[in-house]
Amino acid sequence: MKGAVELIKLSKSYDDHVAVKDIDLRIPAGSYCCLLGPSGCGKSTTLRMIAGHEDVTDGDILLNNRNVTDLPPRKRGTAMMFQNYALFPHMTCVDNVAYGLKVSGVNKAERHASAMDMLSLVNMVDHAGKLPSQLSGGQQQRVALARALICKPDVVLLDEPLSALDPFLRIQMRKELKQLQKTLGLTFIHVTHSQEEAFALADMAVVMDNGIIQQQGHPREIFEKPNSAFVADFIGGHNVLSADVLDNADIKQPFSVRADQISISAFHSRPDEDTYYTYGKIIDIEFQAQFYFIETLLDSGEKVICYIAEEKMDEQVITPAKKVMLSWKQKHINLFASF
Numbered sequence: 186m187k188g189a190v191e192l193i194k195l196s197k198s199y200d201d202h203v204a205v206k207d208i209d210l211r212i213p214a215g216s217y218c219c220l221l222g223p224s225g226c227g228k229s230t231t232l233r234m235i236a237g238h239e240d241v242t243d244g245d246i247l248l249n250n251r252n253v254t255d256l257p258p259r260k261r262g263t264a265m266m267f268q269n270y271a272l273f274p275h276m277t278c279v280d281n282v283a284y285g286l287k288v289s290g291v292n293k294a295e296r297h298a299s300a301m302d303m304l305s306l307v308n309m310v311d312h313a314g315k316l317p318s319q320l321s322g323g324q325q326q327r328v329a330l331a332r333a334l335i336c337k338p339d340v341v342l343l344d345e346p347l348s349a350l351d352p353f354l355r356i357q358m359r360k361e362l363k364q365l366q367k368t369l370g371l372t373f374i375h376v377t378h379s380q381e382e383a384f385a386l387a388d389m390a391v392v393m394d395n396g397i398i399q400q401q402g403h404p405r406e407i408f409e410k411p412n413s414a415f416v417a418d419f420i421g422g423h424n425v426l427s428a429d430v431l432d433n434a435d436i437k438q439p440f441s442v443r444a445d446q447i448s449i450s451a452f453h454s455r456p457d458e459d460t461y462y463t464y465g466k467i468i469d470i471e472f473q474a475q476f477y478f479i480e481t482l483l484d485s486g487e488k489v490i491c492y493i494a495e496e497k498m499d500e501q502v503i504t505p506a507k508k509v510m511l512s513w514k515q516k517h518i519n520l521f522a523s524f
């Protein structure tokens with residue numbers, strides 16, 4: 186299978202600002218890889234370097250084991266789909282899609298036929314003669330995708346492809362992207378700041394911060410074992426706590442515990458043998474349909490969020506301003522690799 190990407194000690198500086206620092210990453214062919222992280226973490230710069238739209242300050246980019254670091258974008262085997270789709274407003278859908286073949290010198294009949302094939306792949310044949318302004322956001326995205334695919338890339342690069350869509354369409358288009366990637370068997374590298382989007386799509390998620398890779402792996406691995414306080418905070422659903430908040434444990438470093446693995450019981454309850462516990466005051470209760478979102482404040486001043494399933498919601502105990510015991514199994518403590 187084609188489409189393996191390798192970044193070796195890749196760096197990018199703008200004057201004296203280092204945007205990407207010495208990153209190493211191997212993306213196996215046929216993966217759906219999401220680069221994830223807060224604004225300014227270096228994810229788009231990394232994508233643009235892979236595409237060849239940004240010079241590399243240091244390091245190498247390998248595509249199918251071929252060093253493409255100094256090749257122009259068209260010679261790499263990559264295709265980029267931009268955040269705003271960058272469709273030509275005065276061209277019909279079919280001409281937008283055929284554009285890449287036109288600049289490569291392919292004759293009109295041939296490029297038209299290929300463009301129609303690509304439009305068929307994204308279910309847009311019926312809209313072939315329309316201008317981009319006559320299409321919805323989701324339809325424009327499909328055309329942009331067809332345009333990226335027409336040059337038969339091994340790797341498709343997508344910069345925040347879903348961010349312009351409303352939440353409902355975003356979920357629908359996310360499914361279509363994943364389906365298309367699976368059907369075509371290509372490598373997709375997708376930049377997003379949304380943990381939810383990355384986790385829904387990726388076989389491989391790469392969490393970046395401050396120009397470096399903080400953690401990479403399958404979303405499930407990252408969710409189960411965030412390796413730092415930054416990752417635990419960023420992906421959400423975790424509490425990062427200091428070593429001394431537990432009443433019955435001798436833990437020497439900060440740790441995280443998932444919000445859905447915490448139980449709330451009455452202040453004077455007897456904890457089970459294999460649990461750690463602490464005490465806090467309920468400061469907020471929110472109904473979230475499948476569960477309750479409970480916010481508590483520990484004496485240390487740290488806040489702990491808990492997701493309590495509806496059937497475990499004891500309203501005698503979980504009441505605003507009430508002091509409660511928070512407990513979780515010892516095995517649910519996640520100690521960070523770095524802190």
Ligand SMILES: Nc1ncnc2c1ncn2[C@@H]1O[C@H](COP(=O)(O)OP(=O)(O)OP(=O)(O)O)[C@@H](O)[C@H]1O
Nearest residue numbers: 199202204222223224225226227228229230231378
């Ligand atoms: N052309 C540029 N000139 C100078 N600095 C830049 C340039 N492009 C990006 N940067 C800086 O490099 C850092 C990384 O930017 P990058 O666009 O890769 O971040 P990002 O994680 O994609 O953020 P966002 O989600 O906001 O797009 C930021 O601090 C940014 O200000």
